[in-house]
Amino acid sequence: MIPMMKDPDFVNLVGGAPLPSLFPIKSITVTLQDGSQVELQEADASLAQRYAPFAQGPLIEWCKQQVSALHKPPGPWDVQLTAGSMAGIDACLDNLFDRGDTILVEEFTFTAALDAIAALGLNVVTVPCDAGGLVPKELKRICEELGAKGTRPKGLLTIPAAQNPTGTRLRCAQFCNPLQPKMPRLSAISISNATNVGELNL
Numbered sequence: 001m002i003p004m005m006k007d008p009d010f011v012n013l014v015g016g017a018p019l020p021s022l023f024p025i026k027s028i029t030v031t032l033q034d035g036s037q038v039e040l041q042e043a044d045a046s047l048a049q050r051y052a053p054f055a056q057g058p059l060i061e062w063c064k065q066q067v068s069a070l071h072k073p074p075g076p077w078d079v080q081l082t083a084g085s086m087a088g089i090d091a092c093l094d095n096l097f098d099r100g101d102t103i104l105v106e107e108f109t110f111t112a113a114l115d116a117i118a119a120l121g122l123n124v125v126t127v128p129c130d131a132g133g134l135v136p137k138e139l140k141r142i143c144e145e146l147g148a149k150g151t152r153p154k155g156l157l158t159i160p161a162a163q164n165p166t167g168t169r170l171r172c173a174q175f176c177n178p179l180q181p182k183m184p185r186l187s188a189i190s191i192s193n194a195t196n197v198g199e200l201n202l
C-alpha cells in the first residue's frame with residue numbers, strides 16, 4: 001500500500017489520509033540566532049504534514065548518510081526517528097522488556113535512562129567500563145555469573161559513541177569483528193535472544 005501511496009497519480013481512500021490541499025500549514029520560515037532564515041517551501045511543508053513514512057523520507061535518508069559517514073556501524077543497521085533519544089529508549093524498553101527482566105548497563109550511564117529502567121521495574125546489572133567503553137571480558141564474566149544463577153539478561157543498554165557521562169567510544173571492533181575470536185562478541189556471549197538497546201550520538 002505504501003508504494004502506491006507514494007505515487008501522486010494514485011488516489012487511495014483506504015488509509016484515510018487527508019488531501020494535501022487541506023493541510024493547515026503552507027510554508028514554514030525559521031529565523032536562526034544569527035538572523036538567517038531557513039524556509040520550508042510548500043512542497044516540503046506539505047510532505048512534513050503527512051504520515052511518518054512519507055514525512056520522514058528525506059530526513060531519514062540524511063540521518064543514514066550521517067551515521068554511515070561518522071560511525072561506519074558494522075553489520076546490519078538501520079535508523080529510526082523518534083522525538084528525542086529518551087522517546088526511543090522508552091519505546092525500546094516498553095516493547096522489549098517485562099517487569100523483573102534483567103538489563104545490563106554500562107557502569108556509568110545516562111541518568112534518565114536509569115530512571116526509565118527503574119520505572120519499569122527491571123533488575124539492573126552494571127558492567128565495568130574503561131577508556132574503550134564496556135570491558136569485553138567483564139561483560140562475559142557477568143553474563144556467565146548470571147547464567148550460573150539461572151538469570152539471563154534480556155538486553156544491554158550501551159551508548160557506543162560519545163558515551164554520557166564518560167565520553168568514551170565503544171571498542172566496536174572487539175565486539176563485532178569475527179576475526180578476533182578471543183573477544184566475546186555480543187552475539188556470542190550466551191545471552192541468546194539478547195537485545196542491544198544502543199544509542200548513537202551524532
Ligand SMILES: Cc1ncc(COP(=O)(O)O)c(C=O)c1O
Nearest residue numbers: 083084085086087110159164199
Ligand atoms: C546518552 C543520552 N541519552 C539520551 C539523552 C536524552 O536525549 P533527548 O533529550 O533527545 O531525549 C541524552 C541527553 O543528553 C543523552 O546524553
